[in-house]
Amino acid sequence: MDVKVSASEQLAINVMVAGIGALILWDSASLEGGSAYFPLAVGLGLIGMSVVSAGYLLWRRSGDTRTGEATLFHGLAGLALLGGFVASAGQLGFLTSTLWFLPAMSILGGERNWWRVLLITLLFTLLAWVLFRGIFAQTLPPEWIFGDV
Amino acid sequence: MMELLGGVMAVITLESLLAMLAGTAAGILVGAIPGLTATLAMALLLPFTYTMDPLTSLGMMAGIYNGSMYGGAIPAILMKIPGTPSAVATVFDGYPLASGGRAKFALHVALCSSAAGSAISALALMLLAPPLVAFSLQFGPIEYFWIAIFGMTSVSLLLASAPAKGIASALLGIAVGIVGMDMISGAERLVFGVRHIAGGVNIAVLLTGLFAVPPALAMLEANSRRLGNATVTGSGITLGEALRLIRTWLRSGLIGVVVGVMPGAGGNLAGILSYAEEKRAAKDASRFGKGDPRGIAASECGNNADNASSLIPTLALGVPGNSVAALMMGAMLIQGLNPGPALFSQNGDVVYGFMWQMLLTAFMMLAVGFAGAGLFARMLRVPTGLLAPMILVVCSIGTYAASNSIADVWIMLFVGVAAFLLSRSGYPIAPIVLGAILGPMAESSFRQGMLISRGDPLAFVSSPISLVLITLILAVMAFPMWRRLRSCSGAA
Numbered sequence: 001m002d003v004k005v006s007a008s009e010q011l012a013i014n015v016m017v018a019g020i021g022a023l024i025l026w027d028s029a030s031l032e033g034g035s036a037y038f039p040l041a042v043g044l045g046l047i048g049m050s051v052v053s054a055g056y057l058l059w060r061r062s063g064d065t066r067t068g069e070a071t072l073f074h075g076l077a078g079l080a081l082l083g084g085f086v087a088s089a090g091q092l093g094f095l096t097s098t099l100w101f102l103p104a105m106s107i108l109g110g111e112r113n114w115w116r117v118l119l120i121t122l123l124f125t126l127l128a129w130v131l132f133r134g135i136f137a138q139t140l141p142p143e144w145i146f147g148d149v
Numbered sequence: 150m151m152e153l154l155g156g157v158m159a160v161i162t163l164e165s166l167l168a169m170l171a172g173t174a175a176g177i178l179v180g181a182i183p184g185l186t187a188t189l190a191m192a193l194l195l196p197f198t199y200t201m202d203p204l205t206s207l208g209m210m211a212g213i214y215n216g217s218m219y220g221g222a223i224p225a226i227l228m229k230i231p232g233t234p235s236a237v238a239t240v241f242d243g244y245p246l247a248s249g250g251r252a253k254f255a256l257h258v259a260l261c262s263s264a265a266g267s268a269i270s271a272l273a274l275m276l277l278a279p280p281l282v283a284f285s286l287q288f289g290p291i292e293y294f295w296i297a298i299f300g301m302t303s304v305s306l307l308l309a310s311a312p313a314k315g316i317a318s319a320l321l322g323i324a325v326g327i328v329g330m331d332m333i334s335g336a337e338r339l340v341f342g343v344r345h346i347a348g349g350v351n352i353a354v355l356l357t358g359l360f361a362v363p364p365a366l367a368m369l370e371a372n373s374r375r376l377g378n379a380t381v382t383g384s385g386i387t388l389g390e391a392l393r394l395i396r397t398w399l400r401s402g403l404i405g406v407v408v409g410v411m412p413g414a415g416g417n418l419a420g421i422l423s424y425a426e427e428k429r430a431a432k433d434a435s436r437f438g439k440g441d442p443r444g445i446a447a448s449e450c451g452n453n454a455d456n457a458s459s460l461i462p463t464l465a466l467g468v469p470g471n472s473v474a475a476l477m478m479g480a481m482l483i484q485g486l487n488p489g490p491a492l493f494s495q496n497g498d499v500v501y502g503f504m505w506q507m508l509l510t511a512f513m514m515l516a517v518g519f520a521g522a523g524l525f526a527r528m529l530r531v532p533t534g535l536l537a538p539m540i541l542v543v544c545s546i547g548t549y550a551a552s553n554s555i556a557d558v559w560i561m562l563f564v565g566v567a568a569f570l571l572s573r574s575g576y577p578i579a580p581i582v583l584g585a586i587l588g589p590m591a592e593s594s595f596r597q598g599m600l601i602s603r604g605d606p607l608a609f610v611s612s613p614i615s616l617v618l619i620t621l622i623l624a625v626m627a628f629p630m631w632r633r634l635r636s637c638s639g640a641a
Binding site for chain 2: 003005009010013014016017020021023024027028031032033034035037038039042045046049050052053056065067068069070071072074075078079082083085086089090094098101102104105106108109110111116117120124128132136138139140141
């Protein structure tokens with residue numbers, strides 16, 4: 001399922017890559033001798049390649065392309081939910097946080113069968129508890145509902 | 150020879166056999182779901198391998214790698230949707246056979262051909278890796294520097310639609326690889342005050358963020374659709390029908406092995422090339438595309454024959470040629486094993502045992518595939534909107550498990566954000582991993598070379614091996630220009 005990527009988004013990513021190159025150059029300014037060779041080369045290379053990519057994009061004019069990745073909305077919303085999940089996992093625990101994260105992401109993914117979402121969320125959380133506690137004996141952050149896992 | 154035999158004894162343990170079996174079944178399941186690939190499954194597994202025995206974790210990886218290649222054929226045959234990019238050519242003859250009521254036969258042809266391709270590839274790994282190791286003993290730091298540059302250049306230029314983006318991806322990977330303390334001068338580089346990464350970025354965290362997060366997000370696009378109720382109809386393959394495919398398997402197996410050794414190529418290229426060659430060599434080519442079993446056999450044998458052979462440069466030289474090889478190398482690094490000539494002398498039982506695991510999982514794939522054809526077809530009904538969050542939960546817990554640190558999970562998220570944005574804009578992901586692995590190798594080899602040659606840069610172009618490698622790098626760099634010129638002249 002291909003989605004469109006606008007030329008302005010590609011240009012913004014090129015600028016971001018060039019920015020990373022500039023950051024690497026700034027960091028390597030304090031380095032001496034052999035330690036600086038590779039960071040300098042990488043920083044300059046990133047800026048150079050970004051200029052080439054951006055130049056090609058501007059020269060081509062109609063630079064919209066297609067990708068097999070998620071749309072910007074789905075991708076960023078998904079990443080925001082994942083960020084919320086990681087933050088919540090540190091406080092409430094991974095398994096407890098799964099109880100809100102799985103339904104929220106499923107809804108974002110277009111799932112509308114609430115009974116299926118509820119059933120699979122409970123089953124998956126239970127299975128994860130058995131797997132990580134019973135089989136892997138994994139130490140996880142303290143759980144709000146499940147206690148110390 | 151004794152080391153090779155010693156490897157068999159190392160893998161015939163209950164734990165190793167169960168790991169291979171579980172990996173093979175999981176690989177077929179993952180491959181059968183469009184959107185899920187071997188790289189995703191291996192990236193999910195990687196953080197959990199810290200506490201495993203080396204041959205248990207590598208056996209599971211070997212099973213996933215071989216199994217997922219066959220798994221990709223299941224939706225290709227039943228639904229006309231390749232489960233993995235490598236199964237594209239399987240659609241051409243697989244779907245016509247299935248829609249003509251011979252789905253079971255088509256699946257069996259794909260299964261036997263996948264097993265044949267995997268076995269041929271594993272034998273090639275056993276035969277070719279040891280001589281390459283012996284040859285590589287002539288290499289010094291300068292030759293290793295050029296090998297690392299060749300690995301990064303070829304993968305970044307051959308995988309990217311735009312060469313500048315491919316090179317930028319590799320440079321980003323090098324930047325990640327050199328984060329932390331410089332082992333020679335002791336200076337901190339690219340740490341930016343984040344103490345957690347002063348020792349470098351954990352390879353398992355990087356691989357999980359790069360290979361698990363963007364595909365999971367892409368699954369949200371499927372809007373929880375079920376792909377359909379595919380049914381496995383008709384009768385299976387007979388021994389006589391299988392034996393008639395041997396010539397196809399040998400031809401496609403050879404193509405797959407050659408493509409696998411080349412850095413930057415992959416199973417999809419091997420499958421398509423094998424299909425094209427089989428069609429060219431056939432006396433009655435008109436049957437291709439209408440349900441000829443040789444078409445399925447060529448594609449599946451070719452893409453599986455790419456598997457173990459792609460690990461030849463990884464095991465012998467420590468230079469991964471594609472993302473799966475980089476993941477395999479990551480699994481070895483986690484176990485404290487450094488791929489390269491020293492691995493063969495210091496951990497012969499593990500490296501030869503792993504080669505046997507690649508061979509044994511080919512046969513396990515036959516057993517699992519025949520037994521579970523119906524179950525794997527049912528995997529097409531799994532709603533992807535529910536799978537995506539499960540993948541993200543497992544990779545978050547796995548990343549936490551790697552070092553018992555929530556900071557690593559934040560780094561995985563950060564890497565995932567970057568990977569999502571970059572891949573949307575056409576920056577390939579595989580060169581980032583290669584840069585992270587080969588960048589530090591290139592840097593240390595470069596600095597050792599400079600020390601040995603007392604700062605003389607001409608030493609880098611003085612040995613015949615260096616000159617051959619430089620020529621190869623220039624040829625790879627010229628390839629995108631040649632491709633563009635050819636397409637321009639074709640259009641004209």
